[in-house]
Amino acid sequence: MRRIFCLILLAALLCVPVFGMAADNVISQNDRGDNVALVQQRLRDLGYLNYRPTGKFSELTIAAVQSFQQQNGIAPDGQIGSDTYNLLFSDGAKRAPASAGIKRISGPAYNGSVKTHGTLGAWEAISALIPEGSDIAVTDYNSGTTYTMQRTGGVNCAQVVPKTTTDYAAYLASFGGDATWEHRSVLVTIGETVYAASMFGMPTGGDDNGTGMKGHTFLSFNPGRTDIFGLSDEESLVAITKAAGE
Structure with a gap:
């Protein structure tokens, strides 16, 4: 994800527009590179892909693009033209519908053990309190399960x-025992303050860090935005507001 952020920053410094494509610029089958990886990550975030970005526009990516286009009212040609690209990276992009053929794992429902709610702190302020390398105490709002x-x-x-x-x-147990696309309401204790947050159940990225998790996952705070252009993540926001008692 750092690589993507650096790419966006570099483009900004060079005055190159990142958000949006020229009408004649198309990403299509067998293309490779950071732009493809960015598209794959966004498709994954929206539920159209179930594997981590590879940077190669393969047949599985084409099928995911076609599904996205069908769901969002665009002719399903499987290519990323300007219309598809701009809608994909917008707050109006529709998520993939739930498939009846896929078993949906969901963590425990609210059991009443957690009686408190978290504060809706602003992400910019919270981020400064938990720099890279910080340990973060997390409590699953529904089950009371705690982990670091x-x-x-x-x-x-x-x-x-x-x-x-x-x-x-403990993280897996809070999600029903396995990786899932669920966003769980959690409470995060930082110093003397308890914050409302959302924990994502589908890890992404690279190697096992020694704990069993492949790569990393995402802990989101108010207002619930992703690292892909800072787009709104409505499912995270729902989980965050629940943890805040709203």
């Missing part, structure tokens, strides 16, 4: 990994 995550990066939300194998087991 460590921040490894993130711009609009915190990229986090479990601190230990025990923390990873």
Whole structure:
């Protein structure tokens, strides 16, 4: 994700528009590079891909693009032209619909053990309190399960990994025992303050950090935005406001 952020920053410094494409600029089958990886990550965030970005526009990516286009009212040619690109990276992009053929794993429902709610603190202020390398105490709002995550990066939300194998087991238990696309309402204790937040159940990225998790996952605070152009993540926001008691 750092690489993507650096790419966006470099483009800004060079006065090159990142958000938007020229009408004759198309990303299509067998193309490679950072632009393809960025598209794949956004498709993954919206539920159209279930594997991490590779940077190669393969047949699986084409099928995901076609699904996105069909769901969003664009002719499904499987290519990323300006219309598809601009809608893909907009707040109006529709998520992939739930498939009846896919088993949806969901963590425990609210059991009443957590009686308090978190503060809706602003992400910019919270980010300064948890620099990279910080340990973060997390409590699952529904079940009361607690575990520790460590921040490894993130711009609009915190990229986090479990601190230990025990923390990873507790993280998985809060999501029903396996990776899932669910966003869980959580409470995060930083100093004397408890903040409302959202934890994502689908890790992404590289190698096992020694705890069992492949790559990292995302811990989001108010207002619930992604690292892909800072777009609004409505599912995270729902989880955050629930943790705040709203």
